[in-house]
Amino acid sequence: MEINLDDEDNDAPDVLDPYDIVYANVPSETHKLEAVENCEHCNAKKFEYETPGFCCRSGQIHLSTPDTPPKLMRLWSASDDDARHFRSNIRFFNRHFSFTSLYCHLDHMTTDMRNGGVYTFRAHGQIYHNVRSFGKEEGTEPRHLELYFHDDDPSLELRYRRCREECLRKDKEVIDRLVAIMRGNPYSEHFRTMGAVDNLEDYHVELNLVSCVFRAKLEAMKIKLLKNDILGKVRAYVYVVEFQKRGLPHAHFLLIMKRKWKLTCPEQYDRLICAELPNKKKYPELYIMVTKHMMHGPCGVLNPNCPCTKGRSSCKNHYPRPFVESTSQGKDSYPIYRRRDNGSKEKVRGYKLDNRWVVPYNPHILHAFNCHINVEACSSIKSVKYLFKYVYKGHDRASIAVRESGQADKEGNIDEIKAL
Numbered sequence: 144m145e146i147n148l149d150d151e152d153n154d155a156p157d158v159l160d161p162y163d164i165v166y167a168n169v170p171s172e173t174h175k176l177e178a179v180e181n182c183e184h185c186n187a188k189k190f191e192y193e194t195p196g197f198c199c200r201s202g203q204i205h206l207s208t209p210d211t212p213p214k215l216m217r218l219w220s221a222s223d224d225d226a227r228h229f230r231s232n233i234r235f236f237n238r239h240f241s242f243t244s245l246y247c248h249l250d251h252m253t254t255d256m257r258n259g260g261v262y263t264f265r266a267h268g269q270i271y272h273n274v275r276s277f278g279k280e281e282g283t284e285p286r287h288l289e290l291y292f293h294d295d296d297p298s299l300e301l302r303y304r305r306c307r308e309e310c311l312r313k314d315k316e317v318i319d320r321l322v323a324i325m326r327g328n329p330y331s332e333h334f335r336t337m338g339a340v341d342n343l344e345d346y347h348v349e350l351n352l353v354s355c356v357f358r359a360k361l362e363a364m365k366i367k368l369l370k371n372d373i374l375g376k377v378r379a380y381v382y383v384v385e386f387q388k389r390g391l392p393h394a395h396f397l398l399i400m401k402r403k404w405k406l407t408c409p410e411q412y413d414r415l416i417c418a419e420l421p422n423k424k425k426y427p428e429l430y431i432m433v434t435k436h437m438m439h440g441p442c443g444v445l446n447p448n449c450p451c452t453k454g455r456s457s458c459k460n461h462y463p464r465p466f467v468e469s470t471s472q473g474k475d476s477y478p479i480y481r482r483r484d485n486g487s488k489e490k491v492r493g494y495k496l497d498n499r500w501v502v503p504y505n506p507h508i509l510h511a512f513n514c515h516i517n518v519e520a521c522s523s524i525k526s527v528k529y530l531f532k533y534v535y536k537g538h539d540r541a542s543i544a545v546r547e548s549g550q551a552d553k554e555g556n557i558d559e560i561k562a563l
């Protein structure tokens with residue numbers, strides 16, 4: 144999203160705002176995962192916060208590194224006819240013998256160059272190794288992995304059918320050599336037996352990079368919340384990690400604060416939680432992050448097809464919320480956050496949206512992680528409802544810890560986190 148920070152039609156006042164305290168202590172930089180050393184045992188590349196045993200149980204598990212078969216090495220390095228043909232057509236042979244191909248949800252808006260712009264490969268959600276078309280597709284010639292199912296046929300007829308007309312003899316010669324090399328390959332052997340299995344359509348192998356980064360970021364956030372006390376001292380917390388349909392992870396946290404740090408009145412809510420666009424000139428980076436991650440909608444009458452509105456008369460999350468001059472307690476235990484009608488608005492997903500559309504956030508956390516993180520205060524029985532609605536909605540991945548106040552750990556620190 145392009146935002147013009149000099150845009151003058153934004154007539155937010157340039158005066159001192161007493162509520163600016165919520166923007167104090169915003170970190171100067173967005174959180175970046177630190178590079179960490181490779182595993183000393185297996186040399187695996189690691190993400191920050193991964194435990195020493197994560198890859199190879201601290202050296203207990205050894206992966207063998209197979210030597211290149213001498214016959215393959217000859218094709219790779221010799222000057223014989225077949226070896227030269229192999230090297231100059233290596234992409235053809237690589238494709239011919241590939242086990243899997245890349246599978247992902249492509250953003251066709253950016254791959255279609257007729258719409259103008261540079262070709263951009265942009266994928267949504269998880270990326271998979273695709274092993275689709277497992278020899279079961281009606282009326283199609285076997286290809287790629289499916290060819291392995293027929294490699295015990297001495298005529299190699301199906302492999303030969305994919306050879307190029309213009310270099311038939313040479314292609315066949317190299318294919319013969321590669322099939323012989325692959326005979327002893329455990330993956331090839333495994334796939335030759337899998338040809339007989341039914342219902343293989345859903346088989347895929349995940350590249351788990353998204354989850355790795357998410358977990359590392361989550362650990363960093365826990366340090367901020369539980370060790371650096373950025374929202375105050377925490378007595379107990381519970382959180383759950385969920386995976387959406389596309390495989391994207393997200394987390395719900397519930398923090399129970401120590402008595403002194405409990406949020407109980409509007410002045411305290413205003414110090415930590417904000418539901419307004421920040422001043423564009425004073426906090427340009429934060430402004431961009433709020434407009435990018437923390438604006439709800441447009442929904443309701445502006446966009447009746449929005450998932451939160453579809454089939455209803457208005458947004459199920461009650462957006463746009465009314466303008467209010469100051470934060471107040473509200474009838475139930477959720478506060479009504481200050482959303483001043485001060486002229487601040489920004490074009491988001493096609494509509495100019497103002498403070499009524501801002502999802503409550505904590506400026507420190509938003510700036511630290513630069514992604515959608517909704518922060519709300521709830522001061523009574525409602526938190527139990529939250530627990531059941533999000534944290535315990537039938538999921539099997541909850542992690543709970545209780546801090547015992549006043550009990551020192553080995554290093555003499557009080558408030559050691561005790562995982563249950």
Ligand SMILES: [Zn+2]
Nearest residue numbers: 182185198199
């Ligand atoms: Zn290791």
Ligand SMILES: [Zn+2]
Nearest residue numbers: 442451458462
């Ligand atoms: Zn909505």
